Amino acid sequence: MATLNTLKFTKMHGAGNDFVVLDNCAGQLDLSPGLIKRLADRHFGVGADQILIVESSDLADFKYRIFNADGQEVQQCGNGARCFAQYVFDKGLTQKNQITVETLAGIIQPELIKHNWVKVNMGPAQLNPGKVPFIAEGLSSRKVGGLTQYKLPVDSGSDLEELWVGVASMGNPHVVILLDQTASDDLVQRLGATLESHPRFPERVNVGFLHIVDRSRVHLRVYERGVGETLACGTGACAAAVVGMKMGLIAERVDVVKAGGTLTIEWSGQQDSDVFMTGPAQTVFEGEFYL
Numbered sequence: 001m002a003t004l005n006t007l008k009f010t011k012m013h014g015a016g017n018d019f020v021v022l023d024n025c026a027g028q029l030d031l032s033p034g035l036i037k038r039l040a041d042r043h044f045g046v047g048a049d050q051i052l053i054v055e056s057s058d059l060a061d062f063k064y065r066i067f068n069a070d071g072q073e074v075q076q077c078g079n080g081a082r083c084f085a086q087y088v089f090d091k092g093l094t095q096k097n098q099i100t101v102e103t104l105a106g107i108i109q110p111e112l113i114k115h116n117w118v119k120v121n122m123g124p125a126q127l128n129p130g131k132v133p134f135i136a137e138g139l140s141s142r143k144v145g146g147l148t149q150y151k152l153p154v155d156s157g158s159d160l161e162e163l164w165v166g167v168a169s170m171g172n173p174h175v176v177i178l179l180d181q182t183a184s185d186d187l188v189q190r191l192g193a194t195l196e197s198h199p200r201f202p203e204r205v206n207v208g209f210l211h212i213v214d215r216s217r218v219h220l221r222v223y224e225r226g227v228g229e230t231l232a233c234g235t236g237a238c239a240a241a242v243v244g245m246k247m248g249l250i251a252e253r254v255d256v257v258k259a260g261g262t263l264t265i266e267w268s269g270q271q272d273s274d275v276f277m278t279g280p281a282q283t284v285f286e287g288e289f290y291l
């Protein structure tokens with residue numbers, strides 16, 4: 001009987017944003033978009049928002065690669081960073097509670113505060129539109145507190161014809177829309193899909209719908225690039241918190257409430273200072289995928 005090729009994986013989630021985690025420290029996995037999409041498929045595969053890859057690194061304790069469900073490799077994933085730290089600790093790949101992790105967005109530092117509870121130094125936010133990247137040329141803009149908002153013409157099929165938005169990068173691109181209530185399903189789906197592939201975002205974009213409850217508590221929904229709406233988005237929570245803090249509307253420490261759970265974001269507000277994110281990291285099951 002020929003032995004089937006199988007792939008051991010670990011299923012995890014961070015506040016409902018779910019992942020398949022693979023150990024590729026031996027560097028032998030073929031990470032083709034085809035395999036990534038099969039693993040992420042919720043009917044023909046395991047099912048996940050992102051596929052997270054653990055690799056060795058010359059620059060840090062580990063290298064961390066992230067693939068969206070559509071097969072595209074991206075720069076950063078905050079909920080995934082917490083799960084990554086829990087995974088390497090649980091698998092005995094490190095004895096350290098605080099590790100350095102190389103990503104396409106630079107080095108981040110997760111710390112296991114306690115089991116299933118991780119704090120991550122996500123590095124600095126980038127608010128310069130060219131670095132998001134966002135093509136701001138020709139758009140009307142206005143200052144709200146310390147933040148520049150841009151008026152974005154949209155044809156979302158909803159009653160929104162133009163939209164004031166904030167933009168930020170956590171190594172991956174985010175656009176943040178401030179609403180006076182939690183966004184409806186229809187708005188998230190329609191406007192999220194429209195903005196995700198808007199031509200002014202050359203690398204596409206993650207779309208955050210932010211409702212500020214008070215200075216230390218916000219509600220956020222995120223239509224993620226390459227996935228669609230997720231139950232939580234770590235970099236989206238960082239980007240939305242930084243935008244709200246720059247507008248002077250949010251305190252330096254804020255609870256970001258999402259459908260799948262709550263993340264705490266801390267940022268001093270100083271230019272180029274690091275953003276910290278704290279939240280859950282849960283292992284759900286171990287499995288074997290038949291290639």
Ligand SMILES: N[C@H](CCC[C@H](N)C(=O)O)C(=O)O
Binds near residue numbers: 017066
């Ligand atoms: N969809 C994101 C990657 C995953 C981000 C999210 N899951 C997080 O926790 O930060 C992007 O294309 O930039």
